[in-house]
Amino acid sequence: MTTREAAECLKVTTEAVRKMLKNARLEQAGVAGRTILIDAGSVHRVKRDGKRSGRLWTEQTAWAALFLLSGQKVTWLSSSELWRLRKRLASVSAEEFQQLARNRATSRRFRGSDSAKQMLSKAMAVTGTGLLADPRIASSFNLASGAGAFEGYAKAGFIDKNAKKLGLREDPTGDIVIRELNFVLPLNDGHVPTAAIAVDLQDSHSTRERSAGRAKIEELLHAR
Incomplete structure (x- = not known):
């Protein structure tokens, strides 16, 4: 897909698409002249995950989730925040987890x-x-x-x-x-x-x- 086609598919601006390329959320497939080509599979994955994952975690929450999943102690969230996070972790898939942790x-x-x-x-x-x-x-x-x-x-x-x-x-x-x-x-x-x-x-x-x-x-x- 071109940048414009990806933007239309995801219902975002072309600038948002370029940002997703920079942070590796979307994958570049190549270049045709001056046109950047984007892997269509990565576009559809972002579209699918964006719909089902819900609101992204903040940076602090994302790292708390990563530490909890790794069996490490979390010291920067309250006990109630940790309880909610543990409950959320019990119901997500790997793809959803990746999406939720984007703000890490x-x-x-x-x-x-x-x-x-x-x-x-x-x-x-x-x-x-x-x-x-x-x-x-x-x-x-x-x-x-x-x-x-x-x-x-x-x-x-x-x-x-x-x-x-x-x-x-x-x-x-x-x-x-x-x-x-x-x-x-x-x-x-x-x-x-x-x-x-x-x-x-x-x-x-x-x-x-x-x-x-x-x-x-x-x-x-x-x-x-």
């Missing part, structure tokens, strides 16, 4: 050198495809290990401060994903909970990685 961060894709990726890995909390170089983590998602892509979380403003000096070029098909947080408390120790890694994999351009992320979320939801 603002994401942008880039291309850059291997040295830039190495510097990013030291400055950010690595997640998603960026962790698949670790055979142990890759195996836990039933994926083959392999280096190349980078994905990580950083405090809001990180991109503006560092993109130029690292030589990063914004590209919706790039293999560097930077997710900026306003609410940084959950990642103060630099470790990303399992559920967040899984949800981030669900945003991958790779069908296999998306499926692995979805399967892990389903596993964690059923284990509750």
Whole structure:
């Protein structure tokens, strides 16, 4: 689909479609001249999930859900808020969970050198495809290990401060994903909970990685 066709299908503006491409909610399929082509499957998935998932969680609630699903303690919500969240988690699917947790961060894709990726890995909390170089983590998602892509979380403003000096070029098909947080408390120790890694994999351009992320979320939801 073109950007205009996707906008018409989703009943949003073309600017909203471009934003969804930037944060990896929609997948770019290619380019025809100056026209960006969008994967039709991702458009229909957004349309379907948007209708059934309800109101998106705030950043704080999304991270609370990710921590709860990972079996980790949540300290930033009240007991009544946690009770409601646990009740909600008992009735969602992996696809709905991914949609509800969209506000966990603002994401942008880039291309850059291997040295830039190495510097990013030291400055950010690595997640998603960026962790698949670790055979142990890759195996836990039933994926083959392999280096190349980078994905990580950083405090809001990180991109503006560092993109130029690292030589990063914004590209919706790039293999560097930077997710900026306003609410940084959950990642103060630099470790990303399992559920967040899984949800981030669900945003991958790779069908296999998306499926692995979805399967892990389903596993964690059923284990509750």
